[in-house]
Amino acid sequence: MVTATQARGFEAVCMDAQHLTFKSTFDAVFSNAALHWMPDAAAVLSGVAQALKPQGRFVAEMGGQGNIATIQAALESAAAQEGISLPQIWFFPDADGYATLLQDAGFEVDAITLFARPTPLPTGISGWLNTFAAPLLNHLPPAQQQRLRDRAASALANQLPQHDGCAVADYVRLRFAAHRP
Numbered sequence: 001m002v003t004a005t006q007a008r009g010f011e012a013v014c015m016d017a018q019h020l021t022f023k024s025t026f027d028a029v030f031s032n033a034a035l036h037w038m039p040d041a042a043a044v045l046s047g048v049a050q051a052l053k054p055q056g057r058f059v060a061e062m063g064g065q066g067n068i069a070t071i072q073a074a075l076e077s078a079a080a081q082e083g084i085s086l087p088q089i090w091f092f093p094d095a096d097g098y099a100t101l102l103q104d105a106g107f108e109v110d111a112i113t114l115f116a117r118p119t120p121l122p123t124g125i126s127g128w129l130n131t132f133a134a135p136l137l138n139h140l141p142p143a144q145q146q147r148l149r150d151r152a153a154s155a156l157a158n159q160l161p162q163h164d165g166c167a168v169a170d171y172v173r174l175r176f177a178a179h180r181p
Helices: 003-006 041-051 070-083 095-104 124-132 144-157
Strands: 024-031 052-063 107-114 119-121 164-168 172-180
Touching: 003 124, 024 041, 041 052, 041 095, 041 124, 095 107, 095 172, 119 124, 124 144, 124 164
Parallel strands: 024 052
Antiparallel strands: 052 172, 107 172, 119 164
16 A cells, blocks of 8 residues: 555655654554554554644544454353463553553643444454454464364354355544644
């Protein structure tokens, strides 16, 4: 996507958001479904605050507390059956805790809310696990990864609600708007 953006004549860089180097560069920063993949939230928020001009806005939506709890439990159960523990790769905060992180980074919080957003999975739970659980399992041998995905998918077939023939994941989103004073 960076290359495609550059090909259209726009400046674009690829950078770890936990190590941003911009200084008072942007009027606004927007993030969707990315912040929960970054374990060092304090570093991300500090970098975003530093990257914004005074009065700059930061608006985002991410996984929040309780996001994919049923899926996580099924994966953890499948791992326990294999005698292993899985790493924590997601950060799903509550609204109050994340508001505090934003304030600690120098933001004024304009709005923050945690809400359920049940989400149909058009590729099914197996498709979801193949895509989103890959970073959770990639340290394991391929055959063990497949066993874990299969066990979790089997358990989830009876646990996740269905809508129009699709499994519905228990997404919970945290949405906020903040600004740099």
